[in-house]
Amino acid sequence: MRTPWSRLAACCTAGMLAITAGACSSSDSSSDAADGKVTITVTDMPPTTQGTLRKQFTDQVAAFERANPDIVVKPSEAVWDAKTFAARLAGGQLETAFIVPLTEPQGLINRHQIADITDQVKSLPSSDQFDKRALAPGTDAKGHNYGLPTSEFALSLVYNRELFKKAGLDPDNPPTTWDEVRQDAKAISEKTGLPGYAQPTTNNTGGWTLTAMAYTYGGRIEKEEGGKQVAAFNDTPVQQALDWLKALRWQDNSMGTQQLRDAGEIQKSFSAGRIGMMMATPSTYVDHITKYNGDPKIYGVAALPSASRSATMLGGKMAVINPKASPAQREAAVKWIDYYYLRAKHDPAEAGTRAKAEAADGIPVGTPTVPLYQPAVSGPVDKARNEHATVPLENFEPFINGVKQQEFVVEPAVAAQDVYAALDTAVAAVLTRKSADPQAELDKAEKKAVPALERAQR
Known part of the structure; x- marks a missing residue:
């Protein structure tokens, strides 16, 4: 049986969220019923084509309503779509609580399109223990909360522990800087004849990973000018990241000869034991085991290496509230967000229960996530x-220890996929x-990206 929380734990890929149809009632104070009950609408319900997951979701809704008899929850299949958001908000068709990618909350805050939920968040269990880095995408300059993270991921360095051993390297002490990655990649290539490091170049994943590298050099791919986001491709940190890749490829010959691949193709080769290091999220371990039949013992994960600063790209999703929601609806919606998305992240008993069910379901348990x-x-x-872990926990320790100190930087806020596509060509x-x-x-890539950035901000 697939559990509802296993669906929540699925890996979030960068930048793109699909759209499904779904409209629901206006989220205004008229939903505060005379019988003392408050009605809220929520997103994320699986479509009818996913019958088992849909039933599990509705079972969670029923359990929440039993625990909160004064709240009525009406679920919707709708998910975030930037193209229709403004029209749905203006037409009163937006849910009380909805999920957006981490690139969106700051713009929504600035446009007053989501509700301030600072007071409601304070009432949640362990609210004073939130990691401020995780809350930052939904926090304004005054420290007010406008969103709660539901799932977050940080890019990391995934490496083959067996190839490290064959190259005379210590798999328990992976590289922490890009200079060290370069040295280790060269050693792996010389000792094994395999690529010591692989970088994707297609399907937007080349631009995605180059952006993450630029963050570690202290840069950004977009910057604000005149109240709008513009391309920053030619800023020094981006050039430094691309120079580093060129040195590995042509000076060191440590990247092999097959370069026109996306992140998925590189992961498949990694799982086959044919690549020393790659940039990925720790959650790719799930595909390593279940999709590519990879050896658990070879999979190691470290924090994303640093250049001039310790930083990593943060991705994921955040729950936000309709600005038209009444105070009672805001409170009810925040309770739902905590119940469905956050309980297992702050309640050890709930975490253990879900982990036990996932393990019984054959889902890898123990892969690290960004702490909220x-x-x-x-x-x-x-x-x-971890009492129910089914993964080699010790292989993830370099990531767990390293990510604690990193700065989290979200993906580009405007036209991210167009930006990544343009950067693919440069990589x-x-x-x-x-x-x-x-x-x-x-220069060429920036010329391709400029029209997309301008269109997105008209």
Whole structure:
């Protein structure tokens, strides 16, 4: 049986959320019923084509209503779509609580399109123990809360522990800087004849990973000018990241010869034992085991290496509230968010129960996630989950220890997928043509991205 929480634990891929149809009643004070009950609408209900998951979701709704008899929950299949959001909000068709990618809350806050839920958040269990880095995408300059994270991921360095051993490297001490990655990649390539490091170049994943690298050099792919986001491809940190890749490819010959691949294709080769290191999320362990039949023992994860600063790309989703919701609806919606998304992240008993069910379901248990709470809360939760772990926990320790100190930087806020697509071409050019000039290729990529950025901000 697939559990509802296993659905929540599924890996979030960068930048894109699908759309399904779904409209619901206006979320205004008229839903505060005369009988003392308050009605809210919520998103994330699986479609009818996913019957088992849909039933599990509605069972959770029923359990929540039993625990909160003064609240009525009306679920919807609708999910975030930037193209229709404004029209749905203006037409009163937006749910009380809805889920958005982490790139969106700051813009929604600035446009007053989501509700301030600071007071409601304070009433939640362990609210004073939230990790401020996890809350930051939904927090304004005054420290007011406008959203709660439901799932977050941080990019990391995934490495083959067996290839490390064959190259004379210590798999328990993976590289922590890009200079060390370069050294280790060269050692792996020379000792094994396999690529020591692989970087994707297609399907927007080349631009995605280059962006994450730029963050570690202290840069950004977009910057604000005149109240709008503009491309920052030619800022020094982006060039430094691309220069680093060129050096690995052509000076060190440690990236192999097959360069036109996306992240999924690289992961498949990694699981087959054919790549030393790659950039990915720890959750790719699930595909490593279940999709590609990879050896659990070879899979190691470290925090994303640093250059000039310790930073990583933060992705995921956040729950926000309709600005038209009444105070009672805001309170009810925040309770629902906590019940459905957050309980297992702050309640050790709930975490253990869900982990036990996931293990019985054959779902890998124990892969690390970005902590949403401080160690005083996340520590006991992790301990409860790890009692049912089905993964080699020690292989994830370098990531767990490293990510605690990192700065979290979200993906580009405007036209991220168009930006990534443009950057794909620069990464591919540098890795396939020795004569390619990184700065010239970034100039070309920026020209491709500018129209998309302008269209998105009209």
